[in-house]
Amino acid sequence: MISAYVSHKKINKKFYDFIDILKDAGVPVSTAETLDLFTALGHVGFDDRHVFRQTLRTSLVKDYTDIPVFDRCFDAFFGKKGPAKGSDLPSAVAGAMEMESLRDEGLSEQDLDSLTALLDDFIESLDDAIFFERTYQEILTLFLEDPVVASSSGALGMIIFNTRSRGQHGPMGDSGQRPDETINLNQVMLRQISRRVDERKIGTQIKDREQYLLNKFIYQLKPDEVKEMKELVRRFGQKLKNRISLRKKRVKHGGIDVKRTIRKNLQFGGTPFKIYHKDRKIDRPQLVVLCDISGSVNQYSRFMLLLTYTLQSLFSKVRTFAFISNMVEITPLFMEMNPDTALNSIFGDTDFTYGWGSNYGRCFNMFVREYSDSLTSKTTVLVLGDARNNNQDPGLESFIKITERTRNVFWLNPEKRHLWDWNDSIASIYREQCTEMREVNSFIDLSEFIDKLFTR
Amino acid sequence: MFQSVDQAIASLEKEKYICSKEIATTVYLAMKMEKPILVEGPAGVGKTELGKVIASSLGMDLLRLQCYEGLDEAKALYEWEYAKQLLYTQILKDMLGSMLSNEKTLADAVKKLSGEEDVFFSDKFLLPRPILMSIMSKKPTLLLIDEIDKSDSEFEAFLLEFLSDFQVSIPEIGTVRAAIKPFVLLTSNNAREMSDALKRRCLHLYIDYPSQELEEKIVTLKVPECSSHLVRELVKSVHAIRALQLKKEPSISETLDWAKALAILGRDVLDAETAMDTLNLILKYEKDIELVKKNAGKVFVH
């Protein structure tokens, strides 16, 4: 069990800190869950890492898509190694033991407690900006200069004073104090501070990384980032799906169905005992996705398709097509394998090209000729591409046919708006026919767009 | 009740259920804390089975409520036995007649009669369904609410009072509270997301496919005729197969079926040829079988 000198209160604080980290990382934790955790902790020991971890996980995390994030936070906060001898709160205990070494410098139990409390309070009071912009040494200096800290008295006050002046006079200071004492204190406090600062950053760093990737221009993603993104897209897509389906459940029931209510209540002389609501039809759009997979935009198409298939069950029907200068239906591939494998086999395939470069006109003509059956008045069409047609015929007639036969046509253009119509781009020609053409840069843009599809 | 996490593992193993420390921890805590568990995870990882074995291990009564779209209170909570009520009114017709004979107007008669309504809406005519049964039971009871994701969100909302207080309100009778709180397990295949309100009332357990080590234990326990050598090779292959990008991954029950079949065939090693011939036992889709065959070198030892 926990060593005696790490008091209960300090351990409880550890758990609150951990919950804050989870929240920073984007895992929601309510008061009910926090209370559950403390009840649960009363029933288990900390000496078995699996049990300890699961106790936290089972009471705090209610969405399985958050489990990987929980695990990362847990490893970072409680340490990655197996059960430490005696305790599984390595950082709390290691920190306390380190403080203990200051006893050799003449600090009493009480001094140690007040130093710990001072450090905790100080760290608590700091702005995020300081955590991310200052070095540990700078934060230590701030700590030593803090008026509350500086006014400490007794042995603690002495040591703090000496450490501070030593810092000001450089390592070879001439304060006349034994140098090893202040060196030790300086190092211990530096480690204490770095530990606390690192801990507090865990959640924010995970979240920041996610936000960074989701918002990064897709064409700028490096190969290892693309790999990381795929995992993230799955998690994020799952969340998006859950959110949309929950929202749809809520609107499932429309207003009161007056006719039906009166009719059904005739047996009670027309007094409406039982109210009947209109069943609002759940709106599950049919989706047709046309993706340009030529070099300039293919990374966008990958993520679009990955997202589309993660969300597949939200639509009543999804058909996907890929093109460069040939239009090819790729729906069956996704039925057979998981999206990622399907994507690889698509991009390895060669019959997308006919002649040289993208040819939107030829592809729209082909689409109307061969796949018109996919177009109904309930269909929403998404086109993903930069509309760079290599100066060939735009196939406008066919494109107009597509818009006429469907409910909506949205065009997602990965190119900067001010470049539309430059060079061989014929964005405006298509844009005039679409419900909307919008610029998409990042994965967030793609997912926000999909999200909106369901609120329109 | 289980005395510790380790004891839970040992007790469930006696019921031929192998569980990880994670599963046992949640089960142990939920009992101690008197909270329901929401169990999620892919098909066939033993979510339903977990409920059954806990009940048999602890000698609890098992009540199972299978959810489906349209499941309502009448099927989950209680119904009035209309037929019985009707029968009694028929039998008691004379008695009712004489009772009402002194009343002068119809209104008076109705008033008199409604004074006796309680007789007809008492628990004599109440037909309890699993949830009410679990509350009224005098014995320790495990209520398994299976595949809650298949029910409507209205039903989920209705469950909330029961899950937090183990009580339900019946308008004609009043509030019925459990003398012995039932242990409640809800399972879900993630067909839809559960509401936050429901999740707050539960501990959460995500069961994933077991580790190789645990799956070997499961096979050994359930198919003892399978040699330990074969068990190891077979589980290893199943894990390699799950790592491929399949339409439908083989679950634990498929591993068990495969083990049984190979034991019947008298195999002691899993040679590629036998494996290929029996793949349809663990894979549903032709495409998946083809994919495994393509990767045979990676998947099979021999």
Ligand SMILES: Nc1ncnc2c1ncn2[C@@H]1O[C@H](COP(=O)(O)OP(=O)(O)OP(=O)(O)O)[C@@H](O)[C@H]1O
């Ligand atoms: N840990 C285990 N130990 C022993 N047997 C197991 C275990 N897990 C699963 N099984 C076996 O696998 C079979 C399938 O389990 P079960 O029906 O409980 O899965 P499930 O998760 O409820 O699936 P579904 O989501 O399809 O309802 C069971 O009959 C059981 O024999």
Ligand SMILES: [Mg+2]
């Ligand atoms: Mg089941």
